[in-house]
Amino acid sequence: EDQVTQSPEALRLQEGESSSLNCSYTVSGLRGLFWYRQDPGKGPEFLFTLYSAGEEKEKERLKATLTKKESFLHITAPKPEDSATYLCAVQDRGSNYKLTFGKGTLLTVNP
Amino acid sequence: DTGVSQDPRHKITKRGQNVTFRCDPISEHNRLYWYRQTLGQGPEFLTYFQNEAQLEKSRLLSDRFSAERPKGSFSTLEIQRTEQGDSAMYLCASAPGPINEQFFGPGTRLTVL
Numbered sequence: 742e743d744q745v746t747q748s749p750e751a752l753r754l755q756e757g758e759s760s761s762l763n764c765s766y767t768v769s770g771l772r773g774l775f776w777y778r779q780d781p782g783k784g785p786e787f788l789f790t791l792y793s794a795g796e797e798k799e800k801e802r803l804k805a806t807l808t809k810k811e812s813f814l815h816i817t818a819p820k821p822e823d824s825a826t827y828l829c830a831v832q833d834r835g836s837n838y839k840l841t842f843g844k845g846t847l848l849t850v851n852p
Numbered sequence: 853d854t855g856v857s858q859d860p861r862h863k864i865t866k867r868g869q870n871v872t873f874r875c876d877p878i879s880e881h882n883r884l885y886w887y888r889q890t891l892g893q894g895p896e897f898l899t900y901f902q903n904e905a906q907l908e909k910s911r912l913l914s915d916r917f918s919a920e921r922p923k924g925s926f927s928t929l930e931i932q933r934t935e936q937g938d939s940a941m942y943l944c945a946s947a948p949g950p951i952n953e954q955f956f957g958p959g960t961r962l963t964v965l
Contacts, residue, residue, distance in 0.1 A: 745894075772951055784856075784943050784956035785895065828894050837908040838950045839885065842894030 743768045743833050747843035754819055754850050762814040762846045764829030772832040774812050775840060776805050779826045788814075788827075819850045854878060856957035858944050864963045865934055872930045873960045877946030884927050885954055886919060887943040888912065895943055901927060934964045 744767040754760055766774065773792050777785035789798040791807040798805045802823065804815040814827055826847050830840040857876045865871050877884050882903050887895035898917070899909045903924035913919075916934075921927040931938055941961050945954035 775953060777956075782959075782961070784945075784959045787953045787955060790953050830894070832951070837900065838883065838947075839897040839900060839908065839910075840887075840895070840954060841897070844892065844894050 743831055743836070743841040745829055745831055745841055745843035747827075747829050747846050749846060750844065751847040752849070754816075754848070756820055756850055756852050757818045759815070759817045759819070761816070762827055762848070764812040764814070764843060765810060766812070766829075766831045768831050768833040768841075770834035772834045772836075772838075774807055775830045775832070776812070776814055777828040777830065779828055779845065785828055816848070819848075821850045821852050824848055824850045856944055856946050856955055858942075858957040858960050860960060861958060862961045862963075864965065866965050867934060867936060869934055870930065870932045871934060871962065872928055873942055873944075873962075875927045875929070875944030875957060876925075877927070877944070878948075878955060881946035881948050881955075882924065883947045883950065883954075884921055885945040885947070886927070886929055887945065887956075889941040889943055889959070890939075898929075931962075934962075936964045938962060939964045 746765045776788040779785045789805040794809045826845040828845045830842040859874045885900045886898040889895040901921040916932045941959045943959045945956045947954045
């Protein structure tokens with residue numbers, strides 16, 4: 742069974758203080774790894790898809806990387822508007838295209 | 853707005869009542885997914901459609917749950933004889949193909965009293 746573990750569960754940063762979120766996964770064969778952002782009371786918002794180890798994607802202050810066992814979401818010089826829950830999900834080659842999510846990391850950026 | 857839409861956004865019901873939710877996917881997307889999310893957890897897969905065909909159902913989807921996607925357009929999720937444990941956010945997502953990213957709607961928040 743696919744498993745996704747995200748750490749830390751919660752992270753508080755000061756504005757401008759860079760950090761990384763971790764997503765460890767176990768799948769029989771990775772089809773894709775997805776990062777989403779979720780604001781309170783809203784649906785997840787797509788950020789990145791990574792398909793193979795060594796791949797990197799960037800968007801504004803966010804950079805996602807992928808290895809064979811984990812993915813990192815690096816946040817550079819965060820701003821208060823980056824505060825949200827960040828969700829990681831995997832799609833297994835053996836599955837019927839469903840996503841298996843982790844519990845998320847709640848990021849709070851203080852001004 | 854051409855994103856995924858869901859209706860209603862909030863639903864409060866009494867235990868034992870039936871409820872139905874609607875999802876309108878992005879128009880050119882042939883794949884539609886339903887997920888359920890409870891507080892502090894990530895979304896959990898319930899079921900998915902390719903066009904009008906329901907191709908997979910999670911074991912989370914008891915016989916009180918039924919989903920349809922007539923004509924491969926909008927989808928409905930019905931819960932019969934609701935229980936307090938059904939209280940959750942029900943999320944719909946659509947995708948243009950199997951390995952593309954899934955785009956989520958705003959969700960329907962269900963509260964069962």
